[in-house]
Each structure stands twice: as structure tokens, then as C-alpha cells.
Amino acid sequence: MPKLTVITIVYNNVRDIERTMKSVLNQTYQNIEYIIIDGASSDGTLQVVQQYKDRISKIISEPDKGIYDAMNKGLALATGDYVLFMNSGDEIYDNHTVEDVFATAPGADIYYGETEMYNDKWENLGRRRHEAPDEFDWKSFKYGMNISHQAIYIRRSIITPYDLTYQYSADIDWIIKAAKKASNIVNVHRYVAKYLVGGMSKKKHRESLKERFKIFTKYYGLIPNIFNHMIIAGNLAWYFIKHRRTND
Numbered sequence: 001m002p003k004l005t006v007i008t009i010v011y012n013n014v015r016d017i018e019r020t021m022k023s024v025l026n027q028t029y030q031n032i033e034y035i036i037i038d039g040a041s042s043d044g045t046l047q048v049v050q051q052y053k054d055r056i057s058k059i060i061s062e063p064d065k066g067i068y069d070a071m072n073k074g075l076a077l078a079t080g081d082y083v084l085f086m087n088s089g090d091e092i093y094d095n096h097t098v099e100d101v102f103a104t105a106p107g108a109d110i111y112y113g114e115t116e117m118y119n120d121k122w123e124n125l126g127r128r129r130h131e132a133p134d135e136f137d138w139k140s141f142k143y144g145m146n147i148s149h150q151a152i153y154i155r156r157s158i159i160t161p162y163d164l165t166y167q168y169s170a171d172i173d174w175i176i177k178a179a180k181k182a183s184n185i186v187n188v189h190r191y192v193a194k195y196l197v198g199g200m201s202k203k204k205h206r207e208s209l210k211e212r213f214k215i216f217t218k219y220y221g222l223i224p225n226i227f228n229h230m231i232i233a234g235n236l237a238w239y240f241i242k243h244r245r246t247n248d
Helices: 017-025 045-050 067-077 097-104 170-181 205-220 222-247
Strands: 004-010 032-038 058-061 082-085 110-118 124-127 152-155 185-196
Touching: 004 017, 004 067, 017 032, 017 045, 032 045, 032 067, 045 058, 058 067, 067 082, 097 110, 097 185, 152 170, 170 205, 205 222
Parallel strands: 004 032, 004 082, 032 058, 110 185
Antiparallel strands: 082 152, 110 124, 110 152
């Protein structure tokens, strides 16, 4: 039973934090280290977290320099064989998810699965537009981020800290770096996470897209990246046309 470190980042999210925590604490899988990094919340979030302190491995509450700085604090404290980020507002899919993930195949460097989207009222919006690919490697993001960071379990020995030069899309860079080092990547062929839409990358959409373009250019080259983005634009247009027909 490999040890999994689950890290939750939260700041002033008293509405959602308990729901996220329960999705971790109610797992049937026993070997979980749970770390919560709070950015010195002032809305009662920390008081909710403290109610579960006996079941949480580490709680840090202090100001940070942004979400990826907070995530790096969590990584620095992690002692598990694998790391999973499940930030406030999101959930591990169901109580058996972690157990099912590790039962899929032994000793993978990366496990990944599918994500279900939810709106602000916690209404199911269905699967992400970018479906998880049947097979995944470091080149798989060339047409967009098709695995969300809530849906990927990475062996701690192959990860590096988040690059803080990126404010909105450092998770893409982080996953690609890990995937380049991975020799065994396993698709668990199930939903593994529930994702609350509307995070920082959505609120700062244009800045996020610029960062993504820069990251993809770094790994895939400028000319291939421009070509790939033409395909992304075409796929996006077809997606909206198809769904408009469905709605009509």
C-alpha cells in the first residue's frame, strides 16, 4: 500500500473547505497523509479545518505569495510515495477512488483519470471538454491540458517544485516536467475527481492563455505550437457548433 500525500490549498473558502476535506478523510484507502495549507484565512475557514485536526497530518496557516507558493509549501512537507493536489472546492470522486487507483496497476510513476465538472451551485456539468487521453506522455498537452491536476497522482521522487515565474499555469509546466521523467504512466479508466469551475485560470483567462502558450512553446517549439493552436481553435469551434446543435 503506497503512501499517498493529499495536499489541499485554501484561502477564505469557508463554504467549500469541509466538503473537500470530507472527500479525502472518508476514503476507504488507509495510507493517506493529509496536508492543508491555508493562506491565513479570515472568514472562518481555519476554524472549520481545526475541527478535523486529529485526522489531518499537518496544518499550516500563514500568508503566501499565491497558489503555487502555497502548493510548494505542501510539497516541502510531503512524505508520501505519491502526491495528489485536491484544492478547496474540488473533491476526490468517491470514497473508493484512491483504493481503485492504486489497485489498477502496481508501481506506476503516474496514475491519471477523468474529471467531472461542477458549477458554483455544485450542479453536475458533465465531463471536461478536454477528455483524458487513452495514453498520456509529456507531449500529450500539445492540444491543450487534457488532464486536470486534481486527476493525476504523481510519484514524489519525480516531481519538482512549481515554477513561480508562472502565476496561472504553473501546474501545466509541473505535470509536463514529471511526465518527461516518468517511465510508467497508467490510465485508471474512471472518474477520479470533481472539479469546481471558475478558478484563477478562468478569472484571469487571457493571462492564463499567454502563459500556456509560453509553456507549450518551451516544450514543443514555436512553429509546432502555432500549428497545434490552430488545431485547438478548430476543435473548440467544432465543440461549440456540435453542442449548439444538441441544445437546439
